[in-house]
Amino acid sequence: MTRRRIALALAALTAWVAGSAFGSAGPAPIAAAHDLTLVIGKAHADFTPKLDGSQPIFILTLGSDARPGTPIDRGLSDSIHIVAINLKKDRVTILGFPRDSWVNIPGYGSSKINSAMPQGGPPLTIQTIEALTGIKLDYYILTSFDGVKQAIDDIGGLTVDVPFAMHDSYSKANFNPGVQHLNGFDVLAFARDRHSLLSGDFGRSEDQGRVMIAALAQLRKEFAKDPSRLLTYVGAGMRNVQTSMSLDEVMSFAFTALSFNPKRVTNLVVPGSTGMQGSQSVVFISSVASQIYSDLANDGMLSKKSIALAPSPTRNQT
């Protein structure tokens, strides 16, 4: 009986092995009708290079009022901002200067700050700002009316949160408050309008900072959906500006900018008051601005105390 059991067991084993063997020798089912398809792993990997360093980076951004036929670096710089970047903390501070600020232009005496460029181009403007603030500027970026319009159109428009109603026949600004997607013409109008602002040129400078923040927010949003948009932004920017940055540096800044939270960008305008200098209407920069300059020069960021020295010029605008 024992032998018979062994024999039966062997026969059963033989049949099982044979069945398995011939079964597995055939082609494996790849996607039979009754197969289960399971998603076994959704994973993500990414890397973008990022500038690092202990020293802040200061970039002077200039907007020229040069009309067609005039070189943009010989127009009046009606938009002037220092963009300070703290790479360690991924923080950005924008500090605007009213175009009519009465300052010393090295080699030319006191004059409106925007007149430095027609007299000596971006280099003299840089010298003027450095002398005023004590901040060593690393790069400059200069654009024009047409440059702003074209660059914005090249990226497909810009979504801007218009903070208050703006209706101005000079700049052609005609906006109700709220988030809206603007084309190049409208963005330029938004950035130029000062007549419908209570704080005039101070408020306009702050609005220009708002445009920069809106561009940063949109870049990050679009990059998240389609990283190749970064090249579209860089191309649109480079075609419409004059800059001391190389293309590699622009790309490095562009990659680095992706880590800046637009909601944490500080947007200030140097405090001051309007007055007359001879027959000219000018802005006298407040003496407290020197505290802002030295704070910013330190690490590219401003303390709450410094920020309090320069309240938003449009805070009372409705």
Place this chain on the structure above:
Amino acid sequence: MPPEGTPGHGRAGRHNSFTRRRLWNGPRARRLSRVLTDARHAPPSRPKPVVFAAVAAGALLLIGGIFLAVSGKGPLAGVVPGTSKSPERVTPSFDFVSRKTSAIATVATGSESALKRPAQQASKQTTAVLDTLYTEGFLNPDNWTSGSYDSAFEVFDPAAAEQARAEADTLTAGAGAGATYDDIQPGRGAVVTNVLMDAKGQPSYVAAKVSFVALGTNKDGTTTVFVSKGQFFLQMVNGQWKVVAFEVTRNDRVNQPEPSTSGSGTPTGSPS
């Protein structure tokens, strides 16, 4: 020795082959022949269980031999209908298909058509780099069987390579691929490139949007569809295009038989 024709005699003959060979040509061979003849006239006896065992073992050996011959690397693999020969351990050929190339100028002046040719050239060169990345990352059996993908990471610049190694399970077939798959074959792959031109009209950066599919044959009989989509930024570094930034998503699928028909495990070579 027991007398001829008795059970004891036959048992002695079976268990001593040396004695049988010696008897074969001698006088006793004739006696043995007679015994066998007599046995034919003996009443039929019931087959003993041990005979079943011998037949079963023989069948087992035969089936095993057939199985080995027709499967895997056996000599009959692929010859017998319904069988397939496992691919040899060679790297399958793979090339991304270029769907579209766009040039992005960084200066306002100049004609777009002048940028087209260098942009296409850059697209071709960078696509070749990505061919290498995916071939070495998924298809080279030396890499996926060992779980080591050094040759894939050579396409990255040093900073990106460090992160790529840390994300190897997403960028390659995975460290455990050798234990999971029997074979990996390429499916379709497509690339769309945007080329950023410098002020002189030369390609400077390339953003390549890729989609890649491959099919892994799992050791447990299931199959894995590798799906990798993403974008790579490449920059010309010392005369070579290098990946300087990337963003890749893996979304693999396993085609698995219904649980009632057979069990299967989840491949361990999948991205974590």
